[in-house]
Amino acid sequence: MLTSDNAFSTALALILSMDSALISIVMLSLQVSLIAVFIASLIALPVGAALALWRFPGRNVVIVALNALMGLPPVVAGLCVYLLLSRAGPLGEWGLLFTPTAMVIAQVILVLPIIAALTRQQIEALHGEYAEQLTSLGLSRRRMMPTLLWDARFALLTVILAGFGRASAEVGAVMIVGGNIDGVTRVMTTSIVLETSKGNLPVALGLGIILLVLVTMINAIAHMISETAKRRLG
Amino acid sequence: MNKTIALITISTLGMVWSGSLLAAKPYILLASTTSTENTGLFGAIIPAFSDATGIDVRVVAVGTGQAFEIARRGDADSLLVHDLAGEKQFIANGYATERLEVMYNDFVIVGPSDDPAGISNSEAVTDAMQRIAESASPFASRGDDSGTHRAELRLWQEAGISPQGAWYRELGNGMGPTLNTAASMNAYAFTDRATWLAFQNPQDLVLLFEGDDALFNQYASLLLSVQQYPHVKHDLAAQWHQWLVSEQGQQAIEDFKVDGQQVFFPNAD
Amino acid sequence: MNAYQTPPVATLELDRVGFSRRGQTLLKPTSLCMTGCQRTLIMGPNGAGKSLLMRLAHGLLTPTSGSVRWQGEPPAQAMVFQRPVLLRRSALDNLTYVLAIHNTPRQNRKSQAIRALEKFGLAHLAKRAARVLSGGEQQRLALARAWLLNPKVLFLDEPTSALDPAAIKAVEDAVLEFHHSGTRIVMTTHDLHQARRLADDVVFMHNGELLEHTPAHRFFTAPTSSEAGAFIRGELVW
Secondary structure (H helix, E strand, O other), rough: OOOHHHHHHHHHHHHOOOHHHHHHHHHHHHHHHHHHHHHHHHHHHHHHHHHOOOOOOOHOOOOOOOHHHHHOOHHHHHHHHHHHOOOOOHHHOOOOOHHHHHHHHHHHHHHHHHHHHHHHHHHHHHHHHHHHHHHHHHOOOOHHHHHHHHHHHHHHHHHHHHHHHHHHHHHHHHHHHHHHOOOOOOOOOHHHHHHHHHHOHHHHHHHHHHHHHHHHHHHHHHHHHHHHHHHHHH | HHHHHHHHHHHHHHHHHHHOOOOOOOOOEEEEEEEHHHHHHHHHHHHHHHHHHHOOEEEEEEEEHHHHHHHOOOOOOOOEEHHHHHHHHHHHHHOOHHHHEEEEEEEEEEEEOOOOOOOOOOOOOHHHHHHHHHHHOEEEEEOOOHHHHHHHHHHHHHHHOOOOOOEEEOOOOOOHHHHHHHHHHHEEEEEEHHHHHHHOOOEEEEEOOOOHHHHHHEEEEEEOOOOOOOOOOOHHHHHHHHHOOOHHHHHHHHHHHHHHHEOOOEEOO | OOOOOOOOOOEEEEHHHHHHHHEEEEEEEEEEEOOOOEEEEEEEEOOOOOHHHHHHHHHOOOOEEEEEEEEOOOOOEEEEEHHHOOOEEEEHHHHHHHHHHOOOOOHHHHHHHHHHHHHHHOOHHHOOHHHHHEEEEHHEEEEEEHOOOOOOOEEEOOOOOOOOOHHHHHHHHHHHHHOOOOOOOEEHHHHHHHHHHOOHHHHHHEOOOEEEEEEHHHHHHHOOOOHHHHOOOOOOOO
C-alpha cells in the first residue's frame, strides 16, 4: 500500500543513493528547462518590452493572443512541434525529433508567451512611472527599452521564474517530442509518468518530491538574490 | 552586481551545455510498445546488443497504434510490436518490407480477488468474457488502439459481445495507468502477462484467467522500407532486426526475468 | 561663470497653446513668451494647469491647439520633477547613465559625475543606491543629474513640496547655482515665500487659464487680477 510515509523515505533513499541514472535525469531536466527559459527570455523580454512601449495596429490582438497562449496546453504545443519536426513534417530533415533539442523547442514555445505577456505588464507599469523623466533626459523609446528592462530586473526575475516553473513542471510536450527515451530524453516529469504507469507509486511520488525540492531551491535562491538587491537598491 | 549576474548566467549555461556535447555513439530509434519497456526487457537486452555491435538503441515506448504512426511518418528506424493484423497491413501499404517473429508472451485477465463474475473456472477466454459481460462487472479497457487493446476487442468479437454499458470503461490510456485504474475501482482488466508481473500496485487485483491459446501474444520486428524512408538508418536497423532473432538475441530474451519468472518466450524460426 | 559671459538663451514662445483631453479643456489658449536668463515662477492653486503648462513648454506634451516655438535652435533643457525618478542603481551610476546617454566619452564619465556629486554635496553618497536616499538627497541627485546636461533652461515642477526646510534650502541654493551659470529657470510652486525668494517674474494661473505674467515685485504688491490678489492674501485654497 502506498502511504506518503514510504514516498518520502523512497525520495530520501533515491537522493542518498546518488544513483547515476537519477542524476542524469535530474541534470537533463534542469538542462532542458534552463536552456528553454534562457532562449525564451532572450526573445520574450524585448518583445514584451516593445509591446509595452509602442502602439501599433494589431497590438491588442497580439496582447490577447499572448495572454491566451499562457494557457496553451503543453500537449498541444508538443503536438505542434512533433508535427513540425517529424520526418513527414516541414522541418523533418533536421532530424531533431526525439532529441533534447526538440524538448527545448517545445518548452520555448510554452514559456515564451508567459514571459512576454508578464514582461509587457511589468514594463508598462514601470514606463508609466519613468516615461516623463526619461523623455526629459532625451531618450527615444528604443533607448528606453534596455533601461526599463534593467530597472525592472527584480520583477522580471520573478517573471522568468514563472516561466521556469511552467517548463520544469510540464510533461505533455516533452513526452511527445522527446519520447521519454531512457538516458536520452527521459526527464523528471516523464519518469514520474513512467513510474506511475508501472504502478511504482512510491518511486513516482519520490521523484515528484525531488522535483519539487529542486524547483523550490531555485526559487529560494532567486528570491534571496532579488530581496537582498531590492533592499540595497530600493 | 552586474558582474555577479553575468558570472552566474555564464557558469550555469556552461554547465548546462556541456552535457549536450557528449554522446556521439551510433544509434537507432526503435518504436515499440509500453509492455516491453515497462517490464524492463529493453534495459536487459539492449546492453548485450550494444556490446556486440557498438550500436545504441533508443526506445520510444508507446501504444502499438502510435508506434505504427511514428514509423509511418519516418520518425523511427525500427519497429517492434505485437499486432499481427496491423503488421500485415503496414507491410501491405509498403511501409515495411520484412517481418520477423521474435518472441511471445500471453495475455491474462486480472480482476478483484473475490471474482464476482466467476471467471476463474471458465473453459475459454470467450467464456470468461461472456461471464463478465453478463454479470455487468466493471471492466477497464485501455481504449487506446494499442496491440493489447486490439487483441481485447478481437476477443470480445469472438465471444459475440459488443461491449458497452456502464460496466465497460474505456480509459484511453496505457497498460500501467489502466491497471492502476482497475485496481482502484476493483475492475477486471485485460493485460499482457509481462506488464502484470512487473506491476507494483495491484491492491486487491489478482490473476484470474490464463492459458487459453487465444491469449497468445506474438511480438514481431519490422524492417522499414528503404524506398519509403531513404533517411532511416537501415544498415544499423537491419543489424538489430537480425540480432533479435539470432541465437544471442534469443538467449538474452530468454534470460530476462521479472521476479524470477520468464515473461517473454523467444520463438524465432 | 556667470550670466553675462554665456550666450543668451533662445526665446521660447507659446502661441495660443491649448490642451484638452477627452473633450475636457485643461488649458485654455495661452500665449506666453520667456526670454533671457529669467527666473520665472508659475503660481496658482492646485489644478490651475501649472504643471501642464510646464510640460507643454518642455515638450513632454504636445498641445492640442496653438504652437510652442523656440526662436532659433531649441536649447539644452532639463526638468526636475516633484518626485524624482531615479534608476535602481547607485547615485554615481545614475549620473554616469545620463552622460552615457549623451555620448560623453567613457573615460570622462566618472570624473564628471563625481564633480557633479561634489557640487551638490552628495560625494559621500556616491556608492549608495539612489532609491534609498532621503527625499532631499534624491532631489539634489536629480539636480546633479540635470546639471550634467548643461541645460540652458531648467524646468522644476514643485521640486520642494515634499521636503523639510533644510532640504528646501539646499534645493533653492542649487536653483540659484544653475541661474548663476546662465540657465533660465522655470519653476512651479504654490509656496508664496519661495516665490518671493526666487522669482524674477511670475506667471499666475487659475482654472486652466493664464491670468497674468508680471515682474515679481509688481505681482506681490499690485496683482492685476482679483484671483491673484486673493491667492496672495491666502484666500484661494490650493
